[in-house]
Amino acid sequence: MTGLGTAAGTSLAAAATGVAALAADHAPAADRDRRLRPEVVAALVGAGFAGHFASPPGGPARGTFTELLRALVTVGEACASASWCGLIFATSARMAGFLPAAGRAELWRDGPDVPIATGLTPAGRAERVGDRWRVDGEWRFVSAVEFAEWALVRAPVGSGSDSCFFAVPRRRWTVRDTWFTVGMRGTGSNSLRLDGVTVPDHLVFPAEAVFRGSDDPGAPAFLRxxxxxxxxxxxxxxxxxxxxxxxxxxxxxxxxxxxxxxxxxxxxxxxxxxxxxxxxxxxxxxxxxxxxxxxxxxxxxxxxxxxxxxxxxxxxxxxxxxxxxxxxxxxxxxxxxxxxxxxxxxxxxxxxxxxxxxxxxx
CATH class of the missing domain: 1.20.140.10 (Butyryl-CoA Dehydrogenase, subunit A, domain 3)
Incomplete structure (x- = not known):
């Protein structure tokens, strides 16, 4: 799927106006149903939120924080839940930019506009089994998990305080319906569950890399x-x-x-x-x-x-x-x-x- 920003030469901030109009029509339903309507999710992805900070190997990587900020405000005026899911898609893609090149190639093999969710708070457990990692556990409040094709989950590794992010495709996780809240109801921030999922090294990166930022002079500016x-x-x-x-x-x-x-x-x-x-x-x-x-x-x-x-x-x-x-x-x-x-x-x-x-x- 190609974002509108690429296909039509339209900036994310400009495309956000159309997303906002659609999201406004469906905002009461999203609030009632505790999840966005599929057409709103499709509009967010099509506008370029998911691909804004994508960094596939050899591909363009030009997203800015300023343009994303303005687009999120625009959509937020119409539907805060839609804006939040756009935020999660974009920031999760930025974090996925710390994957090894092989992992980024797999995640973005069909193009940059891949909706990703993130379990940022460490949970579950990860243990080394041969040449892979076995990951088990449950991550709560994973915004946009209902709509994501991939997820990044953070789990402790070893006996110290170190942790890693593990990239997992949609078919490997289950969702528990746990999102019953006062506000931001439409984000579908339910719980993500992994049971004995094995993850290869090219889909793993240390959490510290995200918290520290990239010092690679060849990395996209938004990873620094x-x-x-x-x-x-x-x-x-x-x-x-x-x-x-x-x-x-x-x-x-x-x-x-x-x-x-x-x-x-x-x-x-x-x-x-x-x-x-x-x-x-x-x-x-x-x-x-x-x-x-x-x-x-x-x-x-x-x-x-x-x-x-x-x-x-x-x-x-x-x-x-x-x-x-x-x-x-x-x-x-x-x-x-x-x-x-x-x-x-x-x-x-x-x-x-x-x-x-x-x-x-x-």
């Missing part, structure tokens, strides 16, 4: 930032889009009352500020300028601004916004869910930034 310096602004982008969609819905109703004008001014200003922080963070990931710790800081601060803005709008809307399927009600739930992700954790990211400002050797 460490996880902390590349992924957090993208996770915040979905929340920003959802909040902007909530603001648009709230504003169109011209709410009355003394709190309306302050809510409009403060919340719209906070969302603008969050957008500027995330744009700077994405630009830093693209250029390599600026420390990863600042990118993580900007991202969690932006997430907190987004959360505060949508919370204020929700309060100002009164009880009518609490009734489903009001778009603000869904945005409020989705923003709360999205901003609780570990990538946007205030405590951890604050500590990273503090260590950058106050190095231990000073």
């Amino acid at each position: 930032p460490p996880l902390l310096g590349g992924h957090p602004p993208l996770f915040a982008a979905t929340a920003l889009g959802a909040a902007r969609g909530g603001l648009r819905s709230w504003t169109a109703k011209r709410p009355a009352g003394a709190s309306a004008a302050p809510a409009l001014a403060r919340s719209s200003g906070e969302l603008d500020a969050a957008g500027m922080l995330l744009e700077r963070a994405a630009a830093a990931a693209d250029s390599g300028d600026g420390p990863a710790a600042r990118t993580a800081r900007d991202s969690f601060v932006a997430a907190e601004l987004v959360l505060g803005a949508v919370e204020r709008l929700f309060r100002a809307a009164g009880t009518r916004a609490q009734a489903a399927p009001d778009p603000l009600e869904r945005a409020w739930r989705d923003v709360h869910a999205a901003t609780s992700h570990a990538a946007l954790g205030a405590e951890r990211n604050s500590e990273h930034y503090a260590r950058h400002v106050w190095p231990a050797d000073q």
